[in-house]
Amino acid sequence: MSPDLIARLVCPVTRGRLRLNENKDFLISDAASLAYPIRDGVPVLIVEEARHLDEAS
Template structure:
């Protein structure tokens, strides 16, 4: 299921915005799930919806996710010269 806006276009989240957002419960990072149009907190096991391009960061609006639904961890970032 792809996330679509009202105009039928696929919704995407700005990577810079994603770096700024945090789970309101754990204060941990969120991962973007483009298939479901949700921001996923792996630690809290919650998926926050994005409606009309606006993240709904309310725990009462979040969907509980099972371990199978949790996205795989992002690839490790390569460190610069040390």
């Protein structure tokens, strides 16, 4: 994912910034303690699809 796209995306819960995890397979919302999956290069920003940070590792 491009850094420009990541900078434009926000957490649907907090409207806060997201960051890409080390493996580049999740977008992390530190404010909500959620990890949103990236599937086939597409971020899935659906709360029901997100994992709690402790589950995402």
